[in-house]
Amino acid sequence: MAKRNNVWANVDWVSITLFLILMLIGWINIYSAVYNEEHRNILDMGQRYGKQAIWIVAAIVIAASVIMTDSRFFVTFAYPIYAFTILLLISVLFFGADVKGARAWFQIGSFTLQPSEFTKLATSLALAKYISNYNFRIQNFRSLVSIGFIILVPVLLIFLQNDTGSALVFGVFLLVLYREGLNGIVLFFSLLTAIVFVLTLVLRPFATIIILGAASFIAHYLIRQRFKETGTGILIAAGTYGLFYLLNLILGNPMKPMHILLITVFISFIVFYISIFRKRLRNLYLILGIFAGSVLFTMSVDYVFTAIMEPHQQARIEELLGIRSDPLGVGYNVNQSKIAIGSGGFFGKGFLDGTQTKFDFVPEQSTDFIFCTVGEEWGFLGSMFVIGLFLALLIRLVNLAERQRSTFSRVYGYSVACILFFHLAINIGMTIGLAPVIGIPLPFFSYGGSSLWSFTLLLFIFLRLDASRFEQLSF
Amino acid sequence: MDKFSKRKYIIIGFFLAIGAIFGIRLFYLQVINKTYKQFATNNVLRRVVTYPARGLMYDRNMTLLVYNKAAYDLQAIPREIKPFDTLALCNIVQIDRAELREALRKAKAYSRFKPSPIVRQIPPEVYAPLQEKLYKFPGFYVQARTVRDYPQKIAAQVLGYVGEVTQSNIDKDSYYKSGDYIGVSGLEKAYEKDLRxxxxxxxxxxxxxxxxxxxxxxxxxxxxxxxxxxxxxxxDAKLQAYAELLMQNKKGAVVAIEPQTGEVLTMVSVPTYDPNMLVGRRGKEFAALMADTLKPLYNRAITAAYPPGSTFKPINALIALQEGTINEYTSFSCSGTASTPIRCTHYHETPVSLRTGIRESCNPYFWNTFRSIIQKYPKAEQGFEVWRHHVMSFGLGQKISPEFTSGESAGNVPETSYFNRFFGKGRWNALTVRSLAIGQGELLVTPFQLANYVSAIANRGYYIEPHLVRAVQNDSMQFVEKHYQKKYTSIKSEYYNAIIDGMQAVVEETGNRATAFLDSITICGKTGTVQNPHGADHSVFIAFAPKYNPKIAIAVYIENGVWGARYAAPIASLLIEKYLTDSISPRRQPLEQRMIDANLLNPLQPK
Incomplete structure (x- = not known):
């Protein structure tokens, strides 16, 4: 008995409070999003808000059960749990129900289960277990390959389910590895590659190269702190472009703007290279190199995309990135979502007074686009409050992870924080038009049992580990 | 604890950076940018319009002329339509299947969720069976609205008609939206803002x-x-109906005005049509009326400008009296058919006095009168300007209706500049423009202006703006009388008596004896026979009665009616008799029958 009391005393009540508040706000917003005049009772089991109430109660039961489980269970069974979910991922490919083109769900009667939701948790456990190994060295090639294996197997299986959104979540483990000593360059280039890739396909290469150029000049200024030098560089680039633009005009437009831009990039590159070489400013080579590499990457992505890929493959990628995601016209979902959030104003329209979400203008308003209801009914204030709560939880989790004595708990803690962060960033980013439309839920907010329970499990396993941080866990 | 623990700050910084980006973006979307609020409103807002019943129109004795009756639009919401018996529906609403198919195609093209009209203005007798069977046609609905109805079937062109707004109506007045109705002509148009x-x-x-x-x-x-x-x-509905009866099978116009008030008692334009033809499902009838070469939709009373002919002569005499170039005793000699420059068409004593001149419509007398006015001044141009000024004061050569904003013709009183252009400046004189002496040449007047001018004579020197509406309801649905301006002619009141005596003589002492129906009522009139280069001459008659305290001033213009005395004068006299005594004396009933039976549209009938 004394031990149990000890667990409840050591558990982090700040995180639990934040978790409960977020879940409650989510529930209220689901109520408002699908509010039905004829079913005013928030506990009406025929409506989504009634069902969500059950999921919430179940989530609390799950949370309590996890807290009361021996923390060593998760360490001991990290690999078996991982193996079990991999098995589930494989079997869902054969026995799963086909929902909206993705074979990601088990259907047992009216109950559905999405194994990929639990895979994040299992992968986090396996990763934590592997990294906490005494033999683990992140610089070690074999270790890196093993980590890659642990992460990529579920990613591959989820890709096969046609659930690309969930698969992309696993990219966030890079952040965890960074904390465990992965070279920052890897993180930087991964991020850069992802950004350039998305920009190239969403904004086309021309705009991407201009953005890259602007970013390089900003980086240059930040490093050198000399306005004159950066200004000269911008003038050289702009002047070259203007010169060739005029020349092109005089010659009767033989070149496309893209050609002029590439000529400009090429000439500027040579000019800057010579000046860097003369002044022996070694750290500027990096900027120039990254810029040149990015331009080449942009061009090759564009080339592969437009010249090599078949139209249906292009469509698939465009759909993935939300460039062409719906039958009602390009960007319909995002546009309606922005209208809903934008119409909320500073103070919002008030509880149940939102029109855009309630009247179905926003699709998926209780699941992926639940944040629209927050934005519309609670305005800028409410939106910032929710984002603030999430950030508070994330920062709390990072701090909790840092106070762990065992590597296992720390790695797992970072995994939890980063997974939650990825969901938050992509989900909200998508509703305000900053991220591609990838159908992933907002943790603790979006309607649905699977996602709520998996996030609850994910979070509370860490809180359980944290509660016994003074015990000797690693063996 | 380990050497990478500082990296937590980079990771937290990354979280906060994304949070900050979201904050900035949300601030832009929700606080700075206002367009999303507008989009949101557009998304959810639907205007549903309720159409009020259009105002009714009564005659001067509160007889109903125009009211509203129920009609129904059959509408369909394409999304809700299920397969149905098209033939059955076509039979009920009396359209063919091609029309139905086309209407459904348009409805689908417009919207799958919003109702579109399939059949417009279904009359109640068709609506009743439709209502019973409507349950068989899911997706079809009936929208009640009102359409105009005309119990008296008179004054079609005066009342005008109502039709769907055109794009230019919508552009001019944002009140109107596609599918609304608007007064297209006549009073429906002139009083659109009150009636709608x-x-x-x-x-x-x-x-x-x-x-x-x-x-x-x-x-x-x-x-x-x-x-x-x-x-x-x-x-006056009764007089209007009687005038339309007398004018049937003729081409022309009748306008009768109450001189003291300027109220138009009757305005007829023939050929006319039953105003009910333009109500409801407009189609074949409207096309037929539009295509009719006799132009039944055209209100000749205000839009047709004709030469006034001899009916203009009293004005010339009045001007000369005012200018002092003649007096009531002035006589001129007449050489009958040998007269120059204009020969006389009648046989009478010579020299002729003013009274006889009017009675006999003596062309030489009025040529001399006209010449005296023009030649009073050193230059013909000056004399002509004075003459023109006087003519205009009778409301000729200008639009006189305070109500009609369009469709009214100004007629024509030629300007000095016109002759200067035509003949050259200083190269014309009274002789050159002598046709004006007898109401021919460039002069053009509408029957409406003609009646108004008679009214000015009847009032001995002024007219009230001639109008068709006496009172309009105000916001609290009380009738409020409208006020119209009194306009004086430039001729002094004392000069009228001599002219009026002449006009009395026209009726009482010439072959126009048929027009003098009652000894107790004195009619003053003037005939006109207007030369028509395209066919038989036009028959014109203007009159007012009684001589003292006149109650009615009238102008009758009958195209191809030959002489003023043949059709125009009898019809005018019958209308005066009907209006003043409310009946036609038995002695004059054969005349009445002859006028009703006369068919001037039939080319085979002898004139």
């Missing part, structure tokens, strides 16, 4: 499928429909 009332607008919130979800803003910005205002016209 004000549409009521209710705002509803709809969902993405356009289903109504509730009232917007608790109905705070909704407006209630305001009924159209009723109108009392100046028309």
């Amino acid at each position: 009332g004000i549409k009521g607008i209710n705002y509803y919130m709809v969902d993405v499928h356009n289903r109504i979800k509730g009232k917007y803003n608790n109905s705070q910005i909704d407006t209630a429909a305001v009924l159209g205002r009723n109108i009392i016209t100046t028309l």
Whole structure:
């Protein structure tokens, strides 16, 4: 008995409070999003808000059960749990129900289960277990390959389910590895590659190269702190472009703007290279190199995309990135979502007074686009409050992870924080038009049992580990 | 603890950076950018319009001329239509299948969720069986509205008709929306703003499928429909109907005005049509009326400008009296058919006095009168300007209706500049423009202007702006009399008596004896026979009665009626008799029958 009391005393009540508040706000917003005049009772089991109430109660039961489980269970069974979910991922490919083109769900009667939701948790456990190994060295090639294996197997299986959104979540483990000593360059280039890739396909290469150029000049200024030098560089680039633009005009437009831009990039590159070489400013080579590499990457992505890929493959990628995601016209979902959030104003329209979400203008308003209801009914204030709560939880989790004595708990803690962060960033980013439309839920907010329970499990396993941080866990 | 623990700050910084980006983006979307609020309103707001009943029109004795009756539009919401028996529906609403198919195609092209009209203005007798069977046709609905009805079937062109707004109507006045109705002609057009009332607008919130979800803003910005205002016209329905009867199978116009008030008692344009033809499902009837070479839709009373002929002569005499170039005793000699420059068409004593000149419509007398006015001044141009000024004071050569903004012709009183251009400056004189002496040449007047000018003579020197509406309802539905301006002619009142005596003589002492129907009522009139280069001459007659305290001034213009005395004068006299005594004396009933039977449209009938 004394031990149990000890667990409840050591558990982090700040995180639990934040978790409960977020879940409650989510529930209220689901109520408002699908509010039905004829079913005013928030506990009406025929409506989504009634069902969500059950999921919430179940989530609390799950949370309590996890807290009361021996923390060593998760360490001991990290690999078996991982193996079990991999098995589930494989079997869902054969026995799963086909929902909206993705074979990601088990259907047992009216109950559905999405194994990929639990895979994040299992992968986090396996990763934590592997990294906490005494033999683990992140610089070690074999270790890196093993980590890659642990992460990529579920990613591959989820890709096969046609659930690309969930698969992309696993990219966030890079952040965890960074904390465990992965070279920052890897993180930087991964991020850069992802950004350039998305920009190239969403904004086309021309705009991407201009953005890259602007970013390089900003980086240059930040490093050198000399306005004159950066200004000269911008003038050289702009002047070259203007010169060739005029020349092109005089010659009767033989070149496309893209050609002029590439000529400009090429000439500027040579000019800057010579000046860097003369002044022996070694750290500027990096900027120039990254810029040149990015331009080449942009061009090759564009080339592969437009010249090599078949139209249906292009469509698939465009759909993935939300460039062409719906039958009602390009960007319909995002546009309606922005209208809903934008119409909320500073103070919002008030509880149940939102029109855009309630009247179905926003699709998926209780699941992926639940944040629209927050934005519309609670305005800028409410939106910032929710984002603030999430950030508070994330920062709390990072701090909790840092106070762990065992590597296992720390790695797992970072995994939890980063997974939650990825969901938050992509989900909200998508509703305000900053991220591609990838159908992933907002943790603790979006309607649905699977996602709520998996996030609850994910979070509370860490809180359980944290509660016994003074015990000797690693063996 | 380990060497990478500092990296937590980079990771936290990354989280906070994304949070900050979201904050900035949200601030832009929600606080700075206002367009999203507008989009959101457009998304959910639907205006539902309630149409008020159009105002009614009464005659001067409160006889109903125009009212509204129920009609129904069959509408369909394409999304809700299920396979149905098209033939059965076509039979009920009396359209063919091709029409139905085309209407459904248009409806689908417009919207799958919003109702579109399939058949417009179904009369109640068709609506009744439709209503019974409507349950067999899911997706079809009936929208009640009102259409005009004309119990008297008279004054078609005066009352005008109502039709759907055109794009230019919508562009000019944002009140109108596609599918609204508007007065297209006549009083319907002139009093559109009074008659139409004000549409009521209710705002509803709809969902993405356009289903109504509730009232917007608790109905705070909704407006209630305001009924159209009723109108009392100046028309006398009985006289109007009688005039249309007398004018049947003829081409021309009749305008009768009450001189003391300027109220138009009757305005007939023939050929005319039953105003009910333009109500409801407009189609074949409208096309036929539009295509008719006799132009029944055209209101000749105000739009047709004819030469006034001899009916203009009294003006010339009045001007000469005012200018002092003649007096009531002035005589001129007449050489009959040998007269120059204009020969006389009648046989009478010579020299002729003013009274005889008018009675006999003596062309030489009025040539001399006209010449005296023009030659009073050193230059013909100056004399002509004075003459023109006097003529204009009778309301000729200008639009005189205070009500009609379009469709009224100004007629024509030629300007000095016209002759200067035509003949050269200083190269014309009274002789050159002598046709004006006898109301021919460039002069053009509408029957409306002619009647108004008679009214000015009857009033001995002034007229009240001639009008068709006496009173309009105000906001509290009380009738309010309208006021019209009194306009004086430039001729002093004392000069009229000599002219009026002459006009009395026209009726009482010439072959126009048939027009003098009652010894107790003195009619003053003037005939006109207008030369028509295209066919038989036009028959014109102007008159007012009684001589003292006149009650009616009238102008009758009959195209190809040959002499003024043949058709125009008898018809005018019958109308005066009918108006003043409410009946036709037995002695004159054969004349009445002859006028009714006369068919000037039939080319085979002898004139």
